[in-house]
Amino acid sequence: MRSALHALPSAAVVLLGLGLGAGCGGPDEPQALGPVLLVGMDGLDPTIVAELLHDGRLPNFARFAEQGVLGRLTTLEPTYSPVIWTTIATGQALTAHGIDFFIDTRSTGLPYTSEARRVPALWNIVSDAGLGVDVVGWWVSWPAEPVNGRILASYAAQAQAHVIWKAAYDADQVPEQTWPEDLWDVVRDDIVFAEDREQVQQQFNSRFKVPDIQDEPVPRLVRDLAWTLSADRSNLAVAERFLSDDPGDLVMTYLGLPDVAGHRFWRYHAPGDFHYEVPPAHLDALGDVLNLAYVDVDEALGRLMSLVDERWTILLCSDHGMHADPLMLDDPVSLGSGHHLDAPPGIFGALGRGIAAGGEHLGDAPLGTVFDVAPTVLRLLGLPQPEHWPSVASGNGLDRVLDPEFARANPARTCESPDLDWVRAHPRSLPRSPTEHANEDFTDQLDALGYLDSLNKPTGDADQN
Secondary structure: OEOOHHHOOHHHHHHHHHOOOOOOOOOOOOOOOOOEEEEEEOOOOHHHHHHHHHOOOOHHHHHHHHHOEEEEEEOOOOOOHHHHHHHHHHOOOHHHHOOOOOEOOOOOOOEOOHHHOOOOOHHHHHHHOOOOEEEEOOOOOOOOOOOOEEEEOOOHHHHOOOOOOOOOEOOOOOOOOEEOOOHHHHHHHHOOEOOOHHHHHHHHHHHHOOOOOOOOOHHHHHHHHHHHHHHHHHHHHHHHHHHHOOOEOEEEEEEOHHHHHHHHHHHHHOHHHOOOOOOHHHHHHHOOHHHHHHHHHHHHHHHHHOOOOOOOEEEEEOOOOOEEOOOOOOOOOOOOOEEOOOOOOEEEEEEEOOEOOOEEEOOOOOOEEHHHHHHHHHHHHOOOEEOOOHHHHHOOOOHHHEOHHHHHHOOOOEEOOOHHHHHHHOOOOOOOOOOOOHHHHHHHHHHHHOOHHHHHOOOOOOOOO
């Protein structure tokens, strides 16, 4: 594992050193208990996973259910992806990390960026502890921050919104998309660019085999899912590269396909939820699309798992589940038919070093909340947990997924908050746009998806009890 700060440019070492928090680890203790792979899967619904497990269609999720732990994860309401993925990465509520929506509605009106985040993320904390980290496609990670490792940052949701609101990649590189900067020259060979429509369509056809249906809204639904699939395949290829080439002690990657499939194809997955008849020909052609999206991320999970050995702990999580959109029950041509703003639970899974064989709990009470993921990552790495984090302060968390022998040998440690020292070393700034006119299409997409209408709803936090 890459645990030495000497791999960083000297200026970056200074930046990281300035960000160290009292008692939260530093370059004088750069030895992890073992590496951790964290796979984020947007919109993965526990009910669908349970159904497909029963049908034998998710063999890699089945390994979590049979050899580790797989269960529900309580999330936040209203359920905005940038907020939740930032909470997962920071262990803190939106009132602390400052990412409260897709865009900064109070000042610039621009999409949030990593420079607007008010607390350190896991990649900062792990780097500050002298350990190595690799991050691929995480929400609100642009511009890529200096770390002891590698980042392919996500700004595509903002800068390429004319493609899709997920992380499709443009051939024209977004500035500051990678750390180190010259990493782009390496990973661009792994990326399927949105402009390569033929390859995007070929990937989609090989997975979904959807006939050419021109009835609205099907062509637009297919377009959105095809571009999202290309982004997932790109993120997967980069994550595989990182895992195969001196991986960090923490590797984090993001896949968005289940969320887009749920938003776009729920009416074909569960036609009985709606007040109109879905054309039988559409059901025949599209009824398995959502399931196939889950099969696709299961296969991606298997490819990642094949690159790690018994030293690793593998964690997977989703930010929320999905169900029929109550505002679209009478609209047969809406782009959206799936919905999650009322916080349907997501999924948490754990497998490998330090994890108990706790079984599958998808139909039971949640294993924990989105606040619990970051402290669990630190515990598995052997790093102290900031004592002010909600999960740590409450004494709740995901300790039940740990193997008792591992837990006894590696008791949880806490530290003072690193937030103030980190912010002093890394001054925060308002969101900015990397390219001209990048925000206009993004705002139009949010409006079309109904997110802007939800702004008048109060934002709450997941129950910590």
